[in-house]
Amino acid sequence: MKPYTVVLIIPTGIGAAIGGYAGDALPVARAIAQSCDRLITHPNVLNGAQLYWPLPNAFYVEGYGLDQFAKGRWGLQSVHQNRIGLILDRAIAPDLRLRHVQAAEGCRATLGLNLTDYVVTDAPLDVELRSSASGASWGTIGNTGSLLRAAETLIQQARAEAIAIVARFPDVDSLALEKYRHGCGVDPLAGAEAVISHLIVRQFRIPAAHAPALSPLPLDPLLSPKSAAEEIGYTFLPCVLVGLSRAPQFVTQPTHESIWTDQVDAVIVPESACGGSAILSFSQQKTLIIAVENNQTMMRVSPEPIGIKSIKVHSYIEALGLLVAHRAGISFESLNPSICPLRCLSNVL
Amino acid sequence: MTTHFISAEIDLQDNPLQLQKEIEAELEKHGKPLRWAITKVDQENETVQVEAIVTKQ
Numbered sequence: 575m576k577p578y579t580v581v582l583i584i585p586t587g588i589g590a591a592i593g594g595y596a597g598d599a600l601p602v603a604r605a606i607a608q609s610c611d612r613l614i615t616h617p618n619v620l621n622g623a624q625l626y627w628p629l630p631n632a633f634y635v636e637g638y639g640l641d642q643f644a645k646g647r648w649g650l651q652s653v654h655q656n657r658i659g660l661i662l663d664r665a666i667a668p669d670l671r672l673r674h675v676q677a678a679e680g681c682r683a684t685l686g687l688n689l690t691d692y693v694v695t696d697a698p699l700d701v702e703l704r705s706s707a708s709g710a711s712w713g714t715i716g717n718t719g720s721l722l723r724a725a726e727t728l729i730q731q732a733r734a735e736a737i738a739i740v741a742r743f744p745d746v747d748s749l750a751l752e753k754y755r756h757g758c759g760v761d762p763l764a765g766a767e768a769v770i771s772h773l774i775v776r777q778f779r780i781p782a783a784h785a786p787a788l789s790p791l792p793l794d795p796l797l798s799p800k801s802a803a804e805e806i807g808y809t810f811l812p813c814v815l816v817g818l819s820r821a822p823q824f825v826t827q828p829t830h831e832s833i834w835t836d837q838v839d840a841v842i843v844p845e846s847a848c849g850g851s852a853i854l855s856f857s858q859q860k861t862l863i864i865a866v867e868n869n870q871t872m873m874r875v876s877p878e879p880i881g882i883k884s885i886k887v888h889s890y891i892e893a894l895g896l897l898v899a900h901r902a903g904i905s906f907e908s909l910n911p912s913i914c915p916l917r918c919l920s921n922v923l
Numbered sequence: 924m925t926t927h928f929i930s931a932e933i934d935l936q937d938n939p940l941q942l943q944k945e946i947e948a949e950l951e952k953h954g955k956p957l958r959w960a961i962t963k964v965d966q967e968n969e970t971v972q973v974e975a976i977v978t979k980q
Contacts, residue, residue: 585960637958704928706974708962714926714976722924769926769976772957849961849971854943872962879964880971881939 587764597622659734713766757798849875
């Protein structure tokens with residue numbers, strides 16, 4: 575039987591009502607993973623700072639790699655374990671750096687993860703944050719050379735097979751931070767985080783993911799449950815290391831076990847965020863695209879105006895029903911109270 | 924290598940594949956596209972707004 579393969583996309587930094595906070599789309603991923611043989615999704619969905627939930631049939635694929643996968647340029651090769659190299663931004667203060675090294679040590683000792691020795695960048699990465707006209711968060715990196723040199727050292731000298739990066743982020747505008755912590759704003763760091771991991775994946779074609787280093791925040795009694803996972807401890811690193819430990823490798827030639835874009839049966843995406851490269855690519859396949867309306871975002875890109883055929887559903891619960899029917903080979907129309915009668919097609923061409 | 928944020932307005936195309944190609948061609952005028960997204964569709968003027976990060980050597 576052909577494995578039923580689903581891709582779940584919730585872009586980062588666009589204020590998604592579900593998945594725009596601290597790993598708050600993880601319950602969606604867990605439910606979808608129960609409804610398919612293989613779930614392909616990305617760090618924004620699975621990362622919950624110190625919280626995570628290993629899903630045996632989930633593939634943790636960074637966004638740049640997911641775009642290449644959707645285009646058919648890269649395949650996904652599952653692994654039993656990756657040796658993870660850790661990059662620490664030189665701008666991280668000594669105490670906070672030590673916290674991150676200890677988090678990595680904890681993941682080795684308690685979870686059995688395989689890490690190489692770590693590298694501190696030869697200069698501060700100089701992350702700058704920005705909010706765009708659309709309301710999305712973006713960012714730029716001042717010292718991309720330092721980032722890429724650190725990754726090269728880990729790959730060549732320590733034989734790292736995946737890269738975790740911890741960058742020091744500038745203090746965030748207090749109003750934006752407050753809104754995020756209260757569960758009603760855009761993650762101000764997310765766009766820059768994606769840029770950091772995209773740079774590594776594009777350059778070295780290996781799995782990568784990022785965790786920000788931040789000074790501890792004062793207690794907030796109004797903290798939203800959706801943001802709470804990021805206020806448990808000193809670092810966001812554990813979920814990244816867990817995800818990377820079994821992230822699939824990227825391959826450019828088909829192998830016996832690799833997964834390619836034409837094997838994807840369904841893609842689930844917020845209805846207002848259909849303007850990403852991956853969705854445009856998947857729309858060229860036979861893939862069922864399910865657009866979820868109640869996961870609202872700052873984007874204004876519905877599928878129809880850009881020529882994407884999709885099925886719209888109100889919620890992820892409804893999307894789960896579609897997946898079950900699709901996997902079982904049941905026509906969606908057959909599940910409705912009334913069914914249009916068959917018509918006789920003209921055989922005149 | 925440096926990273927740059929850019930925004931661009933691009934004409935809607937007949938199909939998503941052509942739209943993707945047009946976006947990437949436009950971004951390549953500014954550098955090597957790293958991450959991009961259509962953020963808004965203007966159906967009246969048949970254009971899309973794109974935000975992106977590109978890299979330059």
